[in-house]
Each structure stands twice: as C-alpha cells, then as structure tokens.
Amino acid sequence: MAQAINIQITANFEHNLASIRCYLHQHYQADQYESLLDTLFDTIIPNLQSHPMIGFDFLAQTVNSIEELKQVERIKARLPEGASIRQYNDQDYLLLYSLHTTEIALLAIKHQQQMLYDLRDVDG
DSSP: OOOOOEEEEOHHHHHHHHHHHHHHHHTTOTHHHHHHHHHIIIIIHHHHHHOTTOSEEGGGSOOOSHHHHHHHHHHHHHSOTTOEEEEEEOSSEEEEEEEETTEEEEEEEEETTTOOOOOTTOOO
C-alpha cells in the first residue's frame, strides 16, 4: 500500500491566493475565486496526493540567461537531497510545489494571466 502524501500550504501560497482573489475582484470575476478553491481542494490536491509526479520538473527547464541559471542553482542548493520543484498546470492556474518523499509543499499559484513567479520568498 502506498504511503499517504502530506500536503503543506506555505505562507507564500496563501499570499498568492489572496493576490488572486484581489486580481479576480478587480476584473469583476469574484465568483471565480470560489471556483478556484473548489478546484484546488476537490481536484488539484487529490490529484497531487494520488500522482505526486504529475507536474513536470520546473528546474529542468532550459534557462535563457546567466541570471536565470544562477537563480536555479541557488534554489537547487536549498532543496533537500531527492527533492524537486514541480509545476502543475490547470486550465486557468499554474501551481508550483516541492516534492520530497511523502511530502508536498504548495509553494506558489498564479492565474495564467498573472504569469510571474516570485521565488525569492519561497522558504517552504
């Protein structure tokens, strides 16, 4: 029997949710926030618990500048042995999570229209 996957929600992830709520409210789509929460708790989190490798390896992407390479190297140096950062793509949202053995930490979530990840404050 497979071990249960624990899910942690980081402070940065909670901050991103608040940012999405504000974004949707500003664009007269406040009802979409409730839909996001339903999707997150009814679909995305169960998918990650059942298939933790479902997202692609975020740090394996091709980098286009020396600055990106240095940032990726800094992030990799902070990860525990065997851990990875993965990206889960939903229809409207991109979600970053770290995976280490039987633990997933939700690091960041962005509406596809917001598309900028800020990983400087992601400590887990």
